[in-house]
Amino acid sequence: MSGLTLLFWIALPYVAIAVFVVGHVWRWRVDQYGWTTRSSQLQESRLLSIGGPIFHYATFAAIGGHVLGILIPASWTAAVGIDEGMYRAISASLGTIAGLLVAVGLLVLVYRRVSVPRVRVTTSRTDVLAYVLLTIVIGLGLGETVGVNLLGGGYDYRSTVALWFRGLFLLNPRPELMVSAPPVYQAHVILAWLLFMVWPFSRLVHAWSYPLMFLGRPWILYRSYRRTRAGRREAAANR
Amino acid sequence: MRVMAHVGMVMNLDKCIGCHTCSVTCKQVWTNRPGTDYVWFNNVETKPGLGYPRGYEDQDHWRGGWTLDGRGRLRLRGGGVIRKLLTIFANPDLPSIDDYGEPWTYDYQHLFTAPLSEHDPVVRAHSRLTGRPTELRWGSNWEDDLAGAPATAPGDPNLRGIEEKVRLDYEQAFMFYLPRICEHCLNPSCVASCPSGAMYKREEDGIVLVDQDKCRGWRFCVSGCPYKKVYFNHRSGKAEKCTFCYPRIENGQPTICSETCVGRLRYLGLMLYDADRVEAAASVTDPAQLRQAQLDVFLDPNDPAVQAEARRAGIPDDWVAAAQRSPIWTLAVRYGLALPLHPEFRTLPMVWYVPPLSPVLDVADDPAGGDPDVVFHAIDRLRIPVEYLANLLTAGDAEAIRVVLRRLAAVRAFMRAQQVEGRVEDAVASSVGLAPRDLEALYRLLAIAPYEERYVIPPAHAERAARLEESVSTGCSVDYEDQFQASAAGYRLDMVQLQPRGSERAGPPPGPSDAPPPPATAPLFVWRDSAKPAGGNG
Ligand code: HEM
Numbered sequence: 001m002s003g004l005t006l007l008f009w010i011a012l013p014y015v016a017i018a019v020f021v022v023g024h025v026w027r028w029r030v031d032q033y034g035w036t037t038r039s040s041q042l043q044e045s046r047l048l049s050i051g052g053p054i055f056h057y058a059t060f061a062a063i064g065g066h067v068l069g070i071l072i073p074a075s076w077t078a079a080v081g082i083d084e085g086m087y088r089a090i091s092a093s094l095g096t097i098a099g100l101l102v103a104v105g106l107l108v109l110v111y112r113r114v115s116v117p118r119v120r121v122t123t124s125r126t127d128v129l130a131y132v133l134l135t136i137v138i139g140l141g142l143g144e145t146v147g148v149n150l151l152g153g154g155y156d157y158r159s160t161v162a163l164w165f166r167g168l169f170l171l172n173p174r175p176e177l178m179v180s181a182p183p184v185y186q187a188h189v190i191l192a193w194l195l196f197m198v199w200p201f202s203r204l205v206h207a208w209s210y211p212l213m214f215l216g217r218p219w220i221l222y223r224s225y226r227r228t229r230a231g232r233r234e235a236a237a238n239r
Numbered sequence: 240m241r242v243m244a245h246v247g248m249v250m251n252l253d254k255c256i257g258c259h260t261c262s263v264t265c266k267q268v269w270t271n272r273p274g275t276d277y278v279w280f281n282n283v284e285t286k287p288g289l290g291y292p293r294g295y296e297d298q299d300h301w302r303g304g305w306t307l308d309g310r311g312r313l314r315l316r317g318g319g320v321i322r323k324l325l326t327i328f329a330n331p332d333l334p335s336i337d338d339y340g341e342p343w344t345y346d347y348q349h350l351f352t353a354p355l356s357e358h359d360p361v362v363r364a365h366s367r368l369t370g371r372p373t374e375l376r377w378g379s380n381w382e383d384d385l386a387g388a389p390a391t392a393p394g395d396p397n398l399r400g401i402e403e404k405v406r407l408d409y410e411q412a413f414m415f416y417l418p419r420i421c422e423h424c425l426n427p428s429c430v431a432s433c434p435s436g437a438m439y440k441r442e443e444d445g446i447v448l449v450d451q452d453k454c455r456g457w458r459f460c461v462s463g464c465p466y467k468k469v470y471f472n473h474r475s476g477k478a479e480k481c482t483f484c485y486p487r488i489e490n491g492q493p494t495i496c497s498e499t500c501v502g503r504l505r506y507l508g509l510m511l512y513d514a515d516r517v518e519a520a521a522s523v524t525d526p527a528q529l530r531q532a533q534l535d536v537f538l539d540p541n542d543p544a545v546q547a548e549a550r551r552a553g554i555p556d557d558w559v560a561a562a563q564r565s566p567i568w569t570l571a572v573r574y575g576l577a578l579p580l581h582p583e584f585r586t587l588p589m590v591w592y593v594p595p596l597s598p599v600l601d602v603a604d605d606p607a608g609g610d611p612d613v614v615f616h617a618i619d620r621l622r623i624p625v626e627y628l629a630n631l632l633t634a635g636d637a638e639a640i641r642v643v644l645r646r647l648a649a650v651r652a653f654m655r656a657q658q659v660e661g662r663v664e665d666a667v668a669s670s671v672g673l674a675p676r677d678l679e680a681l682y683r684l685l686a687i688a689p690y691e692e693r694y695v696i697p698p699a700h701a702e703r704a705a706r707l708e709e710s711v712s713t714g715c716s717v718d719y720e721d722q723f724q725a726s727a728a729g730y731r732l733d734m735v736q737l738q739p740r741g742s743e744r745a746g747p748p749p750g751p752s753d754a755p756p757p758p759a760t761a762p763l764f765v766w767r768d769s770a771k772p773a774g775g776n777g
Pocket residue numbers: 037038039040041048052056059109110113204206207208210211327328329456457
């Protein structure tokens with residue numbers, strides 16, 4: 001096993017996962033005040049109203065596709081009656097639609113960031129890094145889905161990339177599975193790890209705060225000083 | 240019955256001179272930071288006009304506040320939870336910063352660096368957002384004193400339905416000032432709209448705050464508030480709003496806008512209310528009945544049953560005593576002179592307004608207007624159309640406005656007769672259903688009330704404040720930060736500033752003493768009534 005194989009398919013993934021997890025814990029603990037979407041809709045709404053929803057919804061579809069293709073073993077899909085041919089047809093067609101929409105949404109958002117001066121000045125260096133990585137990762141992903149699977153001869157990543165990925169989490173890394181993968185898959189994966197390493201330090205942390213708690217919450221919230229720890233202590237001391 | 244205490248404010252619009260001192264002092268204290276350049280927690284707008292942000296009162300457009308659904312249930316006008324969760328990626332109802340006014344500055348440096356030339360150099364406006372030169376097209380007080388009103392004022396939503404009666408040409412124009420802060424509503428739609436649960440009402444005093452650590456920047460509070468009194472800090476990515484100067488209120492001091500109000504037209508006081516009745520009150524079908532419904536939510540602090548309940552709810556006795564002396568109670572409930580701004584938004588606001596009775600002279604000049612002392616025969620001929628005030632303050636109920644204006648006119652007529660001619664006009668008093676004693680009390684409160692009568696903020700809980708100080712010295716201040724976040728970016732105002740309240744106002748008058756000067760809370764430009772030369776009647 002060469003040094004590069006080790007580096008890309010074992011060291012990088014584990015380092016990235018560690019940075020991702022530790023980074024989030026650190027950020028959550030020290031920077032609640034910075035944990036926000038950093039919305040720029042006040043400055044520009046028209047393009048955001050097009051690009052924002054397209055990008056986000058398509059991204060969720062793409063994430064769903066990754067779960068289906070990478071996390072769920074081929075044997076499970078086969079068990080519910082989806083054979084390899086069917087799977088490929090579905091993943092190539094729906095994947096292409098989702099992928100293209102992600103790209104369109106991202107293009108609108110990037111265009112907006114670059115060309116609208118009011119938005120541009122709000123762009124931090126981490127934003128730039130995240131945008132560059134997102135763009136490359138998405139571009140390479142499109143290369144796989146559209147270039148290889150839809151238009152090209154196809155590649156059975158479920159028996160290589162997916163197995164390697166799950167192996168990482170089963171603490172049974174099999175780097176050799178990645179060595180033979182087409183370069184576009186390799187590059188997509190490497191850049192994705194880099195993106196995950198940037199994630200906790202960027203505005204992307206907003207994704208974890210999707211406010212599901214809003215469902216079933218009373219409309220009006222009250223907070224009481226008396227019921228805080230300090231308030232109770234004080235009341236006890238006064239009694 | 241669930242008794243809660245709530246701070247409230249009344250502003251007497253008759254006395255606002257539109258000087259914007261309140262706005263400026265508020266800005267100095269709260270929003271002179273990056274990202275809040277366009278934000279005025281307190282603003283003063285000229286009416287009629289579009290206001291700040293422009294056209295904010297038009298809920299058909301902005302969809303703020305509450306509405307009733309087909310079955311008469313209270314619903315957020317901007318859509319419920321599901322709609323919000325689906326449109327979270329781009330809020331469909333968010334104003335643009337241009338609706339508030341793009342913040343700008345001038346390239347003053349140019350005055351110094353300009354080369355010698357025939358004409359004086361001029362400074363040009365530069366956007367504070369981009370630093371680039373910008374055209375000034377709108378601002379937070381663009382329509383000051385009706386500037387540009389022929390172009391913009393017709394868009395004022397309060398003019399709907401009375402276009403015929405209103406003339407905007409110079410001779411017949413009318414105007415008055417409307418100072419606005421967050422209403423600290425009993426039924427705040429901003430709180431209800433916040434997906435993160437970062438906004439809350441303080442149980443103790445009802446002040447509505449944004450927890451800066453919990454806000455995630457979903458910006459639905461901004462669109463949810465019909466008064467547009469939550470702002471988005473475009474640098475920090477978090478919502479911010481008027482805090483009712485809670486660190487001052489906790490110390491028994493009035494808000495900055497009240498403290499510095501040149502017209503002395505603001506009143507602060509405590510109200511007791513029944514939290515269990517809020518939702519029903521906000522759900523009343525007829526918008527014109529919403530004011531009465533809200534009045535019914537308030538509890539009479541003189542009622543022994545209410546006092547007993549309040550004690551059970553943990554409200555200190557001195558707070559109940561303060562509620563008994565509340566000028567808000569006097570003006571809004573007892574005499575019904577103060578009215579809520581746009582009750583039809585159904586948020587049950589807690590900043591109420593005494594409508595302006597002006598200009599009286601205009602009526603007096605009119606031969607048909609008769610004796611200026613009996614102006615209330617001519618209420619309908621006042622320059623400011625009653626219907627306009629009704630659209631602003633009573634959801635269109637013009638008769639309710641007339642009742643208030645007649646009472647205000649009666650105070651003037653009665654006091655004029657008494658002070659100029661030395662006679663007591665019982666008839667004037669009884670014509671508005673009040674006793675001479677009431678009119679005198681109203682005159683005192685509206686015209687000459689000193690500081691302590693205008694601002695009745697519950698006095699110190701010395702033992703509680705002392706405990707807070709102790710806990711600071713033992714290093715437990717984190718606990719306060721848990722719960723009370725100042726609505727301010729970049730820094731956190733925690734409660735550790737608490738000192739025993741009243742330490743400043745009570746006590747001997749300033750004079751030579753050995754004691755070190757009090758910490759830097761001495762008012763520099765505030766003229767306290769107690770510091771006034773003797774002899775005045777205030
Ligand atoms: C999980 C739920 C998510 C929600 C509710 C959400 C919501 C939002 C919101 C409200 C904004 C601010 C838009 C604005 O007003 O300026 C935003 C921006 C953004 N989001 Fe998300 N997001 C989510 C997940 C994600 C994910 C998974 C990604 C990418 C992998 C992502 C990438 C971005 C980017 C790049 C921006 C910046 C857009 C721009 O201003 O240029 N989001 N998101």
